Amino acid sequence: MSAAGAWARGAALSIGFVFLYAPIVILTVMSFNASRLVSVWGGFSTKWYVALLENEQLLHSAKISLAAALVSATIATLLGLFAAIALARFGGFRTRMLFFGALHAPLVLPEVVLGLALLSCFVALGVGRGFVTLVIGHVTLTMCFTTVAILAALRDFDRTLEEAAMDLGATPPEAFVRVALPQIAPAIVTAYLLAFTLSLDDLVIASFATGPGATTLPMRIYSQVRLGVSPQINAVSTLLLALVAVALGLAAAVSWWRAGRNSSVKIATPAPDEAS
């Protein structure tokens, strides 16, 4: 490959990365800007982060968002596990395809439509909107993702392991818990983290599903930006970014650890054996 070709490839890569990440880098840098104006660099400062700690409204919203993400991710992961078990294990029951489609629909359903549907449903049923409806909305949104992730792992799982457990005296539920569950645990963790991140940064569903007193962080940020970009918003966004990065990093670490554990089979030298 010629030097010009190498240069072109390097440039293409750089342009791609700039396109993807420049806005995020600028946001992060500006959160440390001492000046109030986005266009002027007033020196490094963490004063906006300090100010953040005194912003009761923003802190309250952050708590709501975190709580909603924790609770909805837990529920969505549990429901996703059950749905995946039904799809992977109950054989070809009559409405299986319908069930499969219904579970996966929110993946492709426009979020606005889903949000509106939730709102109409809550209004029709006379449910007062607040934290509970917010969690319900996020479970509806994220359950399809957890189902997909867990179903894939459950399908890959070798069922003879469970048969072996049953053969050795374990009842079917016991065999599942003792043998299958530990094997698919990484997928469950990944599913949980995925649901957590999706819930944390969701704006559309939250706008429809939540009520007064339960304003999420993305909603708060969005409403404040309409009044002009404040450096405090940059700071909180940077923190949000860091949180999501940590969650994704954890998910990656889990799958990396799992892959490493599997590949160590080939690396491990066979112990002295077969001498007998």
Place this chain on the structure above:
Amino acid sequence: MNSPLLSIENVSKKFGAVVALENVSLHVGAGEFFALLGPSGCGKTTLMRCIAGFESPDSGTIALNGVDLSGVPPFRRPVNMMFQSYALFPHFDVFENIAFGLRRKGETKDAIDARVNELLAMIQLSNYGRRRIEELSGGQKQRVALARALAPRPKMLLLDEPLGALDRKLREETQFQLKEIQRLTQTSFVIVTHDQDEALALADRIAVMRAGRVEQVAGPMEIYDRPATRFVAGFVGETNFIEGRLERNLARNPGAALITEFGRIPCDPGDIAEGAQATLSVRPERIGVAREGEGIVGIVENFVFRGETTLLRVRVAENVVLRAAAGHGERHAIGEAVRLSFPSNAGALHAEEPLG
């Protein structure tokens, strides 16, 4: 044999339109090493899964010690299985894998420790208790799987192609270990295999299966020397199929013979009618090879040195080539004329028409 430990009576099983088992009846005695032998798709694995409880027969009964097992789930059957893939639990170490069945039985910690250590010693992996499964070699995994299945002291052990995943050299060693372990534990072993050498080497009795049916149940020697059907003769060991018409001439000596296009072969007529078309199955090593004297004349076409014997391909008619084994030290050249002699008890006669 005292009353059978396992009795299978008229078991049939279909998967959709595919018949996996058809009226299978078998008996396995206590302490017996029994083999289910057959090509893939013959139903042997289905039969084993029926015994273990993972499949239930459409009709017929499977009873252990006279107790009908129908409706008894796998986890309540005193039968354990060693899976072809071993199915060891990757998240447990060797010790916990072997202890799994004992823990389900709710045995005390001391009893479990003692039993697992006893088994680890038996499979010669005493210091491997804390090893993880993926740190073991194929042969070690195979032994751990065996120990795990034996740990709860099952009345019967089912082994699904237990040596299938091992390489040739290891397989032979493991055959001896398996036989020794079976002798020590006094447990009935039922092994499923498609490898006739394995079945002949290991089993006290063999059931040869084809297309969901049992073709013959007998000891290894009888299966080899007196195959009940043409299929058994062809599947187990090397053989020559000689077609001809049976002549029961009691005046001549020997009494009966198969009349073929290349000569008259004395044989044991069994219950086949005079004049009927029949196939004689003769093992190569039962055919006598000599340069002169009595016998059927043939030309050596080719030969393969096999160590103890030399396998000759002898053309006896325009389209008939027989395989005969010449003893050690006998030399034959290609193109040489030889005489083949058949002792009257050399082969087994089958009335059925040749396949295809």
